[in-house]
Amino acid sequence: MPELRKDPVLGRWIIIAKERRKRPTDFIVEKSEVRGGFCPLCPGNEQFTPSEVMAIRGGVESTTNAPDWQVRVVPNKYPALIIEGDLGKEAEGLYDRMNGIGAHEVIIECPGHHDILWRLPTQHIVLTLKVFRDRLIDLQRDPRFRYVMVFKNSGKAAGASLEHSHSQLIALPVVPRMIVSELEGALSYFRYKDRCLFCDIIRQEMQQEIRIVCQNDHFVAISPFAPRTPFEMWVLPKAHASGFCTTPDTALPALAEIIAESLLRLDACIPGVPYNFVLHTRPLHAGSLEHYHWHFEIVPKLTSIAGFEWGSGFYINPMPPEEAAHFLREADPSAGGSGEEIVTGG
Amino acid sequence: MPELRKDPVLGRWIIIAKERRKRPTDFIVEKSEVRGGFCPLCPGNEQFTPSEVMAIRGGVESTTNAPDWQVRVVPNKYPALIIEGDLGKEAEGLYDRMNGIGAHEVIIECPGHHDILWRLPTQHIVLTLKVFRDRLIDLQRDPRFRYVMVFKNSGKAAGASLEHSHSQLIALPVVPRMIVSELEGALSYFRYKDRCLFCDIIRQEMQQEIRIVCQNDHFVAISPFAPRTPFEMWVLPKAHASGFCTTPDTALPALAEIIAESLLRLDACIPGVPYNFVLHTRPLHAGSLEHYHWHFEIVPKLTSIAGFEWGSGFYINPMPPEEAAHFLREADPSAGGSGEEIVTGG
Numbered sequence: 194m195p196e197l198r199k200d201p202v203l204g205r206w207i208i209i210a211k212e213r214r215k216r217p218t219d220f221i222v223e224k225s226e227v228r229g230g231f232c233p234l235c236p237g238n239e240q241f242t243p244s245e246v247m248a249i250r251g252g253v254e255s256t257t258n259a260p261d262w263q264v265r266v267v268p269n270k271y272p273a274l275i276i277e278g279d280l281g282k283e284a285e286g287l288y289d290r291m292n293g294i295g296a297h298e299v300i301i302e303c304p305g306h307h308d309i310l311w312r313l314p315t316q317h318i319v320l321t322l323k324v325f326r327d328r329l330i331d332l333q334r335d336p337r338f339r340y341v342m343v344f345k346n347s348g349k350a351a352g353a354s355l356e357h358s359h360s361q362l363i364a365l366p367v368v369p370r371m372i373v374s375e376l377e378g379a380l381s382y383f384r385y386k387d388r389c390l391f392c393d394i395i396r397q398e399m400q401q402e403i404r405i406v407c408q409n410d411h412f413v414a415i416s417p418f419a420p421r422t423p424f425e426m427w428v429l430p431k432a433h434a435s436g437f438c439t440t441p442d443t444a445l446p447a448l449a450e451i452i453a454e455s456l457l458r459l460d461a462c463i464p465g466v467p468y469n470f471v472l473h474t475r476p477l478h479a480g481s482l483e484h485y486h487w488h489f490e491i492v493p494k495l496t497s498i499a500g501f502e503w504g505s506g507f508y509i510n511p512m513p514p515e516e517a518a519h520f521l522r523e524a525d526p527s528a529g530g531s532g533e534e535i536v537t538g539g
Numbered sequence: 540m541p542e543l544r545k546d547p548v549l550g551r552w553i554i555i556a557k558e559r560r561k562r563p564t565d566f567i568v569e570k571s572e573v574r575g576g577f578c579p580l581c582p583g584n585e586q587f588t589p590s591e592v593m594a595i596r597g598g599v600e601s602t603t604n605a606p607d608w609q610v611r612v613v614p615n616k617y618p619a620l621i622i623e624g625d626l627g628k629e630a631e632g633l634y635d636r637m638n639g640i641g642a643h644e645v646i647i648e649c650p651g652h653h654d655i656l657w658r659l660p661t662q663h664i665v666l667t668l669k670v671f672r673d674r675l676i677d678l679q680r681d682p683r684f685r686y687v688m689v690f691k692n693s694g695k696a697a698g699a700s701l702e703h704s705h706s707q708l709i710a711l712p713v714v715p716r717m718i719v720s721e722l723e724g725a726l727s728y729f730r731y732k733d734r735c736l737f738c739d740i741i742r743q744e745m746q747q748e749i750r751i752v753c754q755n756d757h758f759v760a761i762s763p764f765a766p767r768t769p770f771e772m773w774v775l776p777k778a779h780a781s782g783f784c785t786t787p788d789t790a791l792p793a794l795a796e797i798i799a800e801s802l803l804r805l806d807a808c809i810p811g812v813p814y815n816f817v818l819h820t821r822p823l824h825a826g827s828l829e830h831y832h833w834h835f836e837i838v839p840k841l842t843s844i845a846g847f848e849w850g851s852g853f854y855i856n857p858m859p860p861e862e863a864a865h866f867l868r869e870a871d872p873s874a875g876g877s878g879e880e881i882v883t884g885g
Contacts, residue, residue: 194621194624194638194639195619195620195621196636196637197620197636197637197638197639197711197712197713198634198635198636199634199635199713201633201635204716204719205716206711206713206715206716208619208620209639210639212617271558273554273556273855274541274554275540275541278540285764286743286747287547287736287739287740287743288544288545288764289545289547290542290543290544290545291542292540292543293540293541293542293543293554293555293556363853365543365552365853367543367545370549370550370551370552370853371853373550374720390633393633394633397632397633397634401632418631418634419634507688507709507715507716507717
């Protein structure tokens, strides 16, 4: 019997179609490669990107555009939004519009063209997470911006257009609909219970243990109760916090480890799977919120064979999250992954 | 300068990235074919589908499973939901779930394997629309169901798994999140203005004329103000009505004509473009609503090159709807389309 499950945050119902049940090896991963050849993100090619916003060299910040960086942030060469100008909010009859003001940056996560961030030393992943956090804190100073989306598209099917490991951020003068809906759902729960919905989810998951992928002292990775796609994962801090930017340095190694472990377990289940990795955090000027809880969402792209969305925003998922979590726990995160040799360094 | 636009119904902001502007010929359509070979939907193969729910033979209803049908409705052989059983609503701690009870039917729109519904005589399209309406009315009698989604996936990239022209319907014991959000947005507008938001949209569009694709006495097809993808279209009745199932027979030829014209104009712009076609109508037992207005949404699938969604539900669209409407108006709806020979009959 298929099952209908409701996402407790968004109120979105999804179908768990157990009759269409699949094993990890049943999923076919689209092997379309992203553009190869000349790479503007490689060390030595700094002149082919816009001038850097920030970079980490020898563990500290600098902006010299020299090739000796560990993590480098540059404006997107083809930005979806532009940084200069005012918002020019206006009506067109009953419609609302404003200028496309915002920041659109590329975070080049490591110098090695073939490096996979999650296979690098924890220390390097921590540098990247620090850069995410520092860019958020910096962009928060601009009163025009309401939200910063930090996300990573890995694999062409997930939207990546360059092979070199990178994330992106977009600072927006509006809050994206998905976050507005999460805030509304979480607030409505908080008003009823006087507790954070996400804290309650974490408490229940740690009691039940059936949807936990892995955990450490500070963080837990779960297969959410009503996942959109097979192997969807959420990584949440165990202690309540609404904004990622308040994460202390001391917690970053644990965060780096759990994200890496989750993604390596996913890759061991479905080698080379494309995915989207998205930070969900509070709006920039919201202050600390009792009802919201920042987290990362990892959504594998397996659309053609399984887990497709109907035009109306209705998802059918052939993989119960309890089984997905089981497969992920059983997987060996130290397995090679993607069948590719790991090349380190520039 | 890119532009941010707010969908007046959902409150969803999208980016119109004019700098990434494209002409229709710039869009590459994925030519991956859906499964060919033996077709269980063709006349003569009736025994390879579950027994028919209804069919039109010689213009009237029958359920003989004989091959002389014009439109035929059968249960989906691999249903996402099943029809027998009770809802068994229950909690799992703070989570909510219920049995996957529902109907999942396939509407085989015409006997000819290579026929394209929108190129058939208006009279035949009217038969198909009547079948949509009659199935809605019939399923409304089941007190377990709250909503019926009627949709068509055309082309493999849009989710079609069979070549033979067909639509699907899913009767659900819940209202999909997207429709809940539309109802909330429309109700909030109604409370403020005491007018239907969609009626106001139609009024403004007919005054401005810049986003109208085509119209007739009863219906109008527009490029919406804040489209998710290039060439997104909405087809709306000019007179207020919240439920598709109340559409009178006298209006169906005009509806058939405007949907066909819209889709043929789209196909003339981007031959063979895959698309999702979704009916948005009021929930089954909501009664007649002053604040909601049924309509069809047509969303072309052009993800890889343009119009992509970030993980967070944020869309970037390189085609301003005013330009899309212009291209669609200029296109010749009688052009061959898809470069394929049109085969009629069985």
